[in-house]
Amino acid sequence: MRPFISRRSRQRGAGHPAWVSAVTAAALTVLIGGLPNLPAHGAAAMAAPNLQLPFPCGQQWRLDTWGHAPGLDMVKEPDQQGTEGATLSAPAAGTVNKSYYHDNAGNVIQINHGGGYFTTYLHLQSRAVNVGATVQQGAVIGRVGRTGPTSNNHPHLHFELGYDANGNGEASWGFAGAERVKPTFNGVSYGSANNQTYRNVTSRNCGGSVDLGVLDFYLSDDQNATGSTRPVFSYGNSPMLPITGDWDGDGKDTVSTYDPTSSRFFISN
Structure with a gap:
């Protein structure tokens, strides 16, 4: 330049x-x-919003621009198994401004993240949010699917980040010349050119705390545990061990969790 x-x-x-x-x-x-x-x-x-991949923490997805960069098509790694019906999570906080069925794109959701930025999701199997709903990063907003004829009957998420350049309160999507721009997930930008593939992109959409309302609770039969049993939380396929500590220096212990499979702590706010 x-x-x-x-x-x-x-x-x-x-x-x-x-x-x-x-x-x-x-x-x-x-x-x-x-x-x-x-x-x-x-x-x-x-x-621009601080986006994370729109899937639960730790999942790996393949991102392709095909012929519509900077729009991205996303399928689950390693072999696309589990793409259909996969949980779709909000990549950043915002307000739902579109949730409807489109003749070509199938189930569509668009979220207003403020500052003129919107994310749009196409071909969804189902939508879990309505217009006007406020969502936080990581909230479940729908399921990945193959609805609409332009999905070519192939399960995938078509994702676009848009910037409302004309100030009409939404971002156009789905065609060359639309208001879509390159998205950045976890500090890495994608979608620079057509026919690019990004393999094994790991979601860091982990949130700041563990939502006990969506975790399964059970008792462990770990013979090395203190006492006869100890409580363990399950987050996906990962056991979450409860721990306590004064994480913020306020002189009070907070119950949090530790994921031994990824060596990550989830600290409740």
Whole structure:
């Protein structure tokens, strides 16, 4: 990208030291290069939501742009088994502004994340949220499916991040020239060009606490446990061991959980 040089600067350029032009060009390159995927409204890009992959923590998914970058089609790794019916989780907090059945795209959800940014989900098997619902990151919003003729009867999630450039309160999607922009999950950007594949992308949509309302509770028969039995929580296929500690330094212990399969702590707020 050529740095912007005003007409007056061009007219007087011969009188400036060479290093001035070099420093100016370098500075502009850093400024421009440091803001990837900048929408037309410039500084508004700084308000982009901090997205995580729209699936439960620890799952791995394959992301493909095919012919509609920066839109992404997502199927479950390693062999797409479990894609149909997979849990769809909100990648960031927001408010549902669309939840309906589209003639071509099937079940569709769109979430307003603020700052002009929206995420859109197509071909869903089912929708678990209605228009106006407020969701937190990690909340279940639906199930992955193959609804709508443009799914080609192949289970997958078509995902788009959009920026409301015209200010009409939504983001257009699904066609070349729509308001879709490159999404960033867990700090990594995807969807730069058509026909790109990203393998084994791991969801870090883990939230800040364990929601005991969605965990299965049972008693362990671990003979090495203290006492006859100890409570253990199950999160997916992973056992969650309860632990206590003063995690925030307030002088009070908080009951939290530890996932021994991934060496991760889940600390309740």
